[in-house]
Amino acid sequence: MIDNLQLLFVWAPILNVQVILEGIFVGAVFALSAYGLALVWGVMNIKNLAQGDFVIMGGYMALSLSQANIPLPLILLIVVATMFVYGWIIYVGMIRRILDQDMFVSLLATFGLSLLMQQTLNLIYGPEVQIIDLHLPNFDFFDNMVNVPSSKILSLFLAAAIAASVVIFMKKSRTGQAIRATAQDPRAARVLGINTDRVYAITFAFNSAICGAAGVLVAIIWVIQPFYGVTYSVRSFAIVTAAGLGNLPGVIGAAFGIGLVEKYTGMIIGTAYEVAAPVTMLVLVLIYRQYNLKRNRQVLR
Amino acid sequence: MIKKNTLITYAGLGLFGVFGPILFPDYTLSIAYLWMMVLMASTWDILGGQMGYNSLGNITFFGVGMYVSAIVQIAFFYDGGVAEYTSAMGAVKPEFTDSEYFYGIFIGIIAAALACLAFSLVLSTFMFGLRGPYFAIGSLGVAVMVAEVTITINYVGGASGISMPLFPGDIEFRSTFFYMLCFVITVMAHFLLRWLFSTQFGLAANAIRDDEDKAEAMGIPTIRYKRIGWGIAALFMGAMGAVAGNMAGFIDKEVAYPIPTFGIFMVAMVLLGGKGTLWGPVLGAIIFHVVKEVTWTYLLNLQWIALGLILIINIVYFQQGLMGWLQTKYPEMFGIVVDDGNKTKKAEA
Numbered sequence: 001m002i003d004n005l006q007l008l009f010v011w012a013p014i015l016n017v018q019v020i021l022e023g024i025f026v027g028a029v030f031a032l033s034a035y036g037l038a039l040v041w042g043v044m045n046i047k048n049l050a051q052g053d054f055v056i057m058g059g060y061m062a063l064s065l066s067q068a069n070i071p072l073p074l075i076l077l078i079v080v081a082t083m084f085v086y087g088w089i090i091y092v093g094m095i096r097r098i099l100d101q102d103m104f105v106s107l108l109a110t111f112g113l114s115l116l117m118q119q120t121l122n123l124i125y126g127p128e129v130q131i132i133d134l135h136l137p138n139f140d141f142f143d144n145m146v147n148v149p150s151s152k153i154l155s156l157f158l159a160a161a162i163a164a165s166v167v168i169f170m171k172k173s174r175t176g177q178a179i180r181a182t183a184q185d186p187r188a189a190r191v192l193g194i195n196t197d198r199v200y201a202i203t204f205a206f207n208s209a210i211c212g213a214a215g216v217l218v219a220i221i222w223v224i225q226p227f228y229g230v231t232y233s234v235r236s237f238a239i240v241t242a243a244g245l246g247n248l249p250g251v252i253g254a255a256f257g258i259g260l261v262e263k264y265t266g267m268i269i270g271t272a273y274e275v276a277a278p279v280t281m282l283v284l285v286l287i288y289r290q291y292n293l294k295r296n297r298q299v300l301r
Numbered sequence: 302m303i304k305k306n307t308l309i310t311y312a313g314l315g316l317f318g319v320f321g322p323i324l325f326p327d328y329t330l331s332i333a334y335l336w337m338m339v340l341m342a343s344t345w346d347i348l349g350g351q352m353g354y355n356s357l358g359n360i361t362f363f364g365v366g367m368y369v370s371a372i373v374q375i376a377f378f379y380d381g382g383v384a385e386y387t388s389a390m391g392a393v394k395p396e397f398t399d400s401e402y403f404y405g406i407f408i409g410i411i412a413a414a415l416a417c418l419a420f421s422l423v424l425s426t427f428m429f430g431l432r433g434p435y436f437a438i439g440s441l442g443v444a445v446m447v448a449e450v451t452i453t454i455n456y457v458g459g460a461s462g463i464s465m466p467l468f469p470g471d472i473e474f475r476s477t478f479f480y481m482l483c484f485v486i487t488v489m490a491h492f493l494l495r496w497l498f499s500t501q502f503g504l505a506a507n508a509i510r511d512d513e514d515k516a517e518a519m520g521i522p523t524i525r526y527k528r529i530g531w532g533i534a535a536l537f538m539g540a541m542g543a544v545a546g547n548m549a550g551f552i553d554k555e556v557a558y559p560i561p562t563f564g565i566f567m568v569a570m571v572l573l574g575g576k577g578t579l580w581g582p583v584l585g586a587i588i589f590h591v592v593k594e595v596t597w598t599y600l601l602n603l604q605w606i607a608l609g610l611i612l613i614i615n616i617v618y619f620q621q622g623l624m625g626w627l628q629t630k631y632p633e634m635f636g637i638v639v640d641d642g643n644k645t646k647k648a649e650a
Binding site: 047094097098101102104105106107108109111116117119122123237241270273275283286291 | 355357427430431433434435437438439442443445446449450453561565568572602603605606608609610611612613615616617618620
């Protein structure tokens with residue numbers, strides 16, 4: 001551990017650039033799935049534990065399409081459209097029925113969904129780790145100390161483009177406005193003539209589409225495996241609990257933060273702890289929030 | 302006062318518990334797992350059903366108990382020490398005499414239970430600040446975290462796990478022995494819970510479930526009750542973990558922290574049977590286990606998909622569980638008197 005610290009900060013400080021870049025690439029994808037989670041959580045009070053499995057499902061869909069030699073932009077479009085429809089079906093079949101139940105119900109029901117999805121993917125694609133290879137060149141900087149595949153840069157721009165279009169959609173379009181109105185006060189929205197059931201369906205389907213897009217990026221820059229979804233769910237939860245609902249800059253900041261923490265933990269303590277890091281972060285964030293809440297409560301007394 | 306129905310149920314379950322393995326010797330271990338699942342469901346219900354604190358992390362204590370008992374059993378009777386034993390990766394097979402082995406197991410179970418109790422007290426200092434779904438997510442996070450950290454500790458074998466000491470004696474005696482351990486622990490837990498829910502603890506727990514802030518305002522020391530509840534769950538989960546580790550013969554991350562299987566099964570079983578009742582978890586566990594054992598082999602690769610479907614259908618469409626359904630359908634069976642005072646008055650008039 002001391003050796004790694006020395007390596008990072010004394011012998012080859014330039015390695016930090018690599019770690020930070022990796023953290024940013026990771027964070028960009030996390031930000032997308034976390035934003036979807038925050039959207040569903042904020043609008044309809046559903047905690048979707050299957051979030052990561054939506055991501056992985058998008059990844060596998062992209063894998064199948066890329067094996068059919070379909071160009072990347074088209075893949076992205078098809079995946080987003082299919083995942084939108086899939087999300088709508090899931091909403092009608094199951095989420096609608098647990099909308100007004102207590103919150104633990106949504107956790108467990110979506111956990112069941114997560115189990116169902118990962119096992120189905122496992123049946124179809126097998127448990128092997130897979131990747132989409134775009135055959136793009138790598139860039140090396142600083143005497144090969146920093147190595148950046150251009151697919152990762154591409155994915156970063158794609159993630160930014162997706163995030164920007166999501167923001168514009170939420171701010172400008174009538175549907176986006178309806179979603180935000182429903183999140184603020186569903187009853188008032190209903191009084192004003194918004195079909196909230198339809199808004200909920202759109203929100204859930206929209207979340208599913210965002211996850212699908214994130215999944216395409218994951219399949220390009222890392223690997224996908226049927227059981228990797230859980231880690232994305234856990235990270236999304238950590239990010240959303242840290243940032244709060246409906247706080248897009250917070251979500252993006254927390255996503256990059258968790259990406260950096262993860263990469264630095266992996267670099268300094270060892271890759272064995274890379275999975276434990278975001279989970280530890282999640283627990284710490286929860287406890288910290290609780291601590292703050294407690295302090296506020298005492299002030300109120 | 303114990304009602305007649307309850308007595309009959311106890312007699313039936315008791316007879317099955319004692320004579321089950323004699324009548325069906327091939328299924329001894331399967332029935333042992335049945336009692337294990339009954340215990341898991343019942344102890345989950347202390348917090349989940351009675352108190353409204355839905356923990357997804359109770360499985361942590363199962364794994365911690367398993368590892369603690371392994372360390373104790375090896376450290377007591379193997380001279381080379383635990384580190385040497387685990388680094389040999391099962392190549393070292395120390396010969397334990399009968400008395401050494403059984404003594405080791407009992408010390409191991411007790412140590413595991415106490416260690417888990419202590420661990421739950423440590424966790425409860427910060428975990429009980431979390432409420433509702435945050436507690437569920439947080440406890441799930443703790444389970445994943447403990448599992449991930451365990452496999453990085455070389456002292457307990459790291460990712461390659463520990464093979465437990467060999468059982469002295471033939472295989473039939475082995476399964477009977479572990480069966481009896483599972484059965485006894487489960488029976489102890491059941492009667493402890495039965496007594497516990499009939500005391501003030503049960504009332505306080507239900508008050509916390511219904512409205513924690515009001516309960517606190519009424520002067521109920523909520524934190525203390527939550528600690529007791531989780532502590533008891535941890536105690537029994539740890540003891541059962543110790544037994545299960547020896548029963549499996551080999552422990553690693555997958556055996557000790559089965560978060561996606563037993564960790565979720567126990568919640569599913571409680572929901573199936575009906576949460577917040579004494580018998581719901583028992584009934585749910587029995588049905589779940591029997592259905593699982595009967596159908597598992599025919600479903601081949603589809604069993605996990607089936608499990609996910611069961612979970613979804615159970616939660617989305619059938620929330621009150623079997624006991625809840627029975628309770629609304631036949632309230633007289635549960636001693637709930639339906640107030641029909643108006644009817645009798647009309648009849649008199």
